[in-house]
Amino acid sequence: MEATEPSTTTEDRRRRKARQTRNALATAAVDLILERGLAATTVEAIAERADVTRRTFSRLFTGKEDAALDFVRGDGDRINALLRDRPAAEPPLLAYRRAVRDWLADREDPAWHLRPRMRRLLALLDREPALFAAYERIRVDAQDESVRILADRLGTDDARDLRPAVVVDAAAGVLTAALRVWARGAADDDSAAADLAALVERAYDALTQEAASAVSYDTPEK
Numbered sequence: 001m002e003a004t005e006p007s008t009t010t011e012d013r014r015r016r017k018a019r020q021t022r023n024a025l026a027t028a029a030v031d032l033i034l035e036r037g038l039a040a041t042t043v044e045a046i047a048e049r050a051d052v053t054r055r056t057f058s059r060l061f062t063g064k065e066d067a068a069l070d071f072v073r074g075d076g077d078r079i080n081a082l083l084r085d086r087p088a089a090e091p092p093l094l095a096y097r098r099a100v101r102d103w104l105a106d107r108e109d110p111a112w113h114l115r116p117r118m119r120r121l122l123a124l125l126d127r128e129p130a131l132f133a134a135y136e137r138i139r140v141d142a143q144d145e146s147v148r149i150l151a152d153r154l155g156t157d158d159a160r161d162l163r164p165a166v167v168v169d170a171a172a173g174v175l176t177a178a179l180r181v182w183a184r185g186a187a188d189d190d191s192a193a194a195d196l197a198a199l200v201e202r203a204y205d206a207l208t209q210e211a212a213s214a215v216s217y218d219t220p221e222k
Contacts (some may be wrong), residue, residue: 022060022070024050029067034120038064038128065134068121071112072135076110076142083149092150092164096171097204102170104197113182113196122183143172170207178203 006095028049032041047057061067082099090098103111112118125132146168151158158164178200 017063021050021052021056025042025052025057025060025067026070029064029070030117030121033064033068034117035125038124038131063134065131068131069134069138070117071118073138073142075103075112076138076145080142080145080149083146088153088190092153092167093171093208095153096150096167100175100200101197104200113179119183119185122179125183139172139176142186143168146172171204174203174207175200204222 025046028046029041032045032049036045041064043057044054046064046067047054050057057067060069079099086099096165108186109174113122125135140193147158147164150164150167151161154161154163178196182196182199
């Protein structure tokens with residue numbers, strides 16, 4: 001008897017189940033780290049809280065830090081998806097800025113900073129080297145993809161043309177700076193989460209103003 005391909009409904013159900021499992025583990029990791037501290041949180045405890053096996057955890061994540069920051073990874077993917085969809089005529093820096101703006105404004109699938117206690121988790125990065133290292137790996141992976149997207153938009157080779165990497169490093173650096181300032185606010189004040197969008201806009205304004213000032217200052221006098 002000839003084997004049949006799984007139906008779309010079955011595939012969708014499997015993907016949905018896998019996503020639910022991943023989210024349950026990520027949520028458990030965040031909760032336990034904030035409740036007990038990073039050192040006192042074990043992978044076994046995370047798996048137990050999410051009601052899955054240790055093997056399931058290891059299939060999805062490399063460690064507890066990786067699990068706790070999975071929402072950050074997911075939002076990096078979303079920013080890049082939005083960047084791909086920006087109009088081709090937009091300058092790269094503006095395209096990145098508007099992709100970030102749209103990510104922050106999405107209320108149907110809220111950005112991770114709007115989820116409960118994410119501000120507290122981000123604030124831990126300065127005190128937990130292992131968590132910071134995991135965050136940096138996720139950040140670098142997302143930025144590498146952004147560089148490839150911008151190189152494709154520009155029709156250039158990012159191994160030879162510096163423009164995509166320069167734009168991404170500057171634009172992503174602005175976002176990181178705004179996030180760090182935001183995280184240093186009241187850690188338990190989740191009501192202030194929406195303020196991040198305004199802070200990011202001010203940070204991008206500061207970048208463009210400083211760049212314009214530098215160009216003006218460097219222009220030879222006639």
